Amino acid sequence: MPAVYDELRRLARHYLRQERAGQSLQATALVNEAYLRLKKDKKQPWHDRTHFLAIAATSMRQILVERARARNAAKRWGSQIRITLDEAIAAGTGKSFDLLALDEALTRLAKIDPEQARIIELRFFAGLSIEDCADAMGISPATVKRGWNMARAWLKREIEKDRRGGC
C-alpha cells in the first residue's frame, strides 16, 4: 500500500517547494484532500501508477470545480449581482480564468479524444511535466506534446465559443 500514494507524496513535496508560501499551502491542502478522497473510496482500487495518477488528477479537478460552483452560488446571493468580468477569459490572452467553462469543454473533449483530455488533466490539474505525463501514460513525449498542442488550441476555441454564446 505505501507505494501507491508515493505519487501524491511526491506532488505534495513538489508543491511545498513552490516559491510563494501561500500557494504552496493551498496546493498542499488540495493534494491532502485528493489523498483522503482516494483513501475513502475503497471501491476504486488502482491497478498501476498510471491509473492512480489519472484518478488523482481527476480528483483534484473535481475538488476545484466544486469550489468554483460554490463560489458562483455565493456570488449570486451576494449584494452585488454583477457578473465579475475578471473571471471570464479575456479575448485570447488567457489572463484570467473560468474553471467551470474549462471543465465543461474538457468533458466534451474527453468524448472525442480521451487521450488528449487525459493529457490536459494530468498536465493542468496534477501539474505534471511533459516527460512525467508521457511516463504516466505510457506514450512518447512527442505524442504528449502534439496532443497537448492540439487540445489546448481546441479548448481555447471551445471556451471562446461558449462565452460568446455558441457558434
Place this chain on the structure above:
Amino acid sequence: MDAERWQRLKEVFHGALEQDPASRAAYLDEACAGDAALRAEVDALIANHEEEDDFLEKPAYQVAAGLLEGDPGDELLGRRLGPYSVTRKIGEGGMGVVYLAEDTRLGRQVAIKALAPRHTSDPQHRERLRREARIAATLSHPAIATVYALEEHAGNLYIICEYVRGRTLLEELSAGRLPPLLLLDTGIEVARALAAAHEQGIIHRDLKPENVMRTPEGAIKILDFGLARFQTPRHKDAPLAGRLTGAGTYLGTPAYSSPEQLLGLEVDFHTDIFSFGIMMYEMASGTHPFVAADSVTTLARILEAEPAGLASLSPMIPPGLEPIVRRCLQKSPGQRYSTTRELVADLEQLRKDTAPAPESRPQALAPLPDAAYAARLKPLWWWQFHQVWVGLMYYLMLLPMWKVKEWTPGGWGALFFFLSVAAVGVAANLRIHLWFTSVYYPLELGEQIRRVSIWIRCADVLFVAMLLTGALAILGAHEVYATLLIAVAIGSLGAFLLIEPTTARAALDRSR
C-alpha cells in the same frame, strides 16, 4: 464531431505545424482540398496555437489560487455591528476573520467571527448554522469560551463569543514540551471541559492547540466548541482540521483529526478524545505523534501508523501517561475511552501518583509571553560565557599564527595564514552569532545551533589542523613556540570534543 473527422483534423493540424509558416498555406490548400469547413477549423486551431499566452501552461493550483483561498474580509474594521463596536482584527481562523469588539450595552469585550459568504448562501445551511450556534450557546463551563450570540446583518452571519486573552497552546508548544506537572494539570482541565460538553451531547470536532488558550491567570479556555461546522465544509461532518506543511517550518500545524473524521465517516465524542490524545502527546514530548516530511504521509500515519512510544522520547514524561495516550489514539473509536469521564479519572489518578502536592496554577507564565519563553529557554550562563570566551580566544590566536607566517618562507606561509584566518573567522563569528541569538532570539536558538554546528565543527577541525601544521613548520627553529601551539591544539580538541557538546546539551534541555 465524429471520430473520422477528428482524426483528419488531427492529421492536418499536426502536419501543418510541422511545416514552416511560409509553406503552411500551400500544405493546407492541398490537405484540405475542397473541404472548406475543415480548412476553417484548422486555421482557427492554428491561430489559437500561435497566440502567445499561457493558457493552461501554469498548473491549476496556481491559476485557481483564488478558489483555494478563503474569503477574508476586512469590512468590519472600525464599524459597528448592532450593539457591538469593532475595535480591531484579531486574526483569521478557519471560519473567517475574527475581530475584537466591545459590547456597548454591557461594556465588555467580545470576539466577533465573521463567517465567509459561502456559508450564508444556502437557506438550509443557514438554518443549520443557527441551530448549531444555539446548541453551542448552551455550553456553560469555566474552561469553555462561551458563545453569546449569533447576529445576522446584511445577509452575513456573525458569531459573538467570549473574548479570551492569553496564549494558545500552540504558542506554548513552540517553546518545547511542557514540564510534567503543568502537562498533567493542563490535560486534566481540558479533559474535564470535554467531559462536561460530551455529557451535554456536544462535540468539539476541531480540538487542536490553536483552539486551547491559557489566560494570564493560568486558566484554560477552549475556543470554538461545537462550531466546527462553521468551517469550510469538505467532507460531511468532517472538516480537515489544521493545515499541513513539511516538518521544520513555522507555518501551519499538523492535522489533529481522527481517522474517522478524515475519511468522512460518522463522528461522535470519540473524535475529540483522539484529538486530545494527539495534543497530550505533543505537550508531553514536544513532537507531533504523526509528524512526517510531507502532509500526505502525515495523513497516512494518522490513518495507519502507530506513534513512537512516549517513554522513548523523554525520561521526564510520567510513565503512566503512555497507556492513557495510547488508548486515546486508537484508530478505531470503539477502542478508545468509552466515556470522557474515564479519561479524566485516569489523568487525575496519574496526577496524584506523580506528585502528592495540590494542583498548582502556573503563575510563572503570567508575565508577558516573550519574557516567559525567554525564561524557560535561557541557556545556562556558562554556555553563553563559553561561546564568547572561545570566540575571543580565536581572535587572539591570530597573533601567534601571524608569527608562524613570518617564520615560514614564501607562499606556504601566506596560505597557512589565510586558512587560519578563515578558520578563525568562521569558528569565532558563528559562536558570537549563537551567543547573540541566545540573548535576543532565544526561541530560535535550537534552530540556529542545528544549522550552524556543522560549520563550527569544520572550522574547529581546520583550526586545529593549522595549529599542528604551523607547529611542525617551525619545530626546527622555534621549539618553545611549536610546543605551545601543540598544547593549544590538544586543549582545543578537548574543549571542542568533550566540553562544548556537554554544555550545549545541558543548556538546551528545556524541560527543567
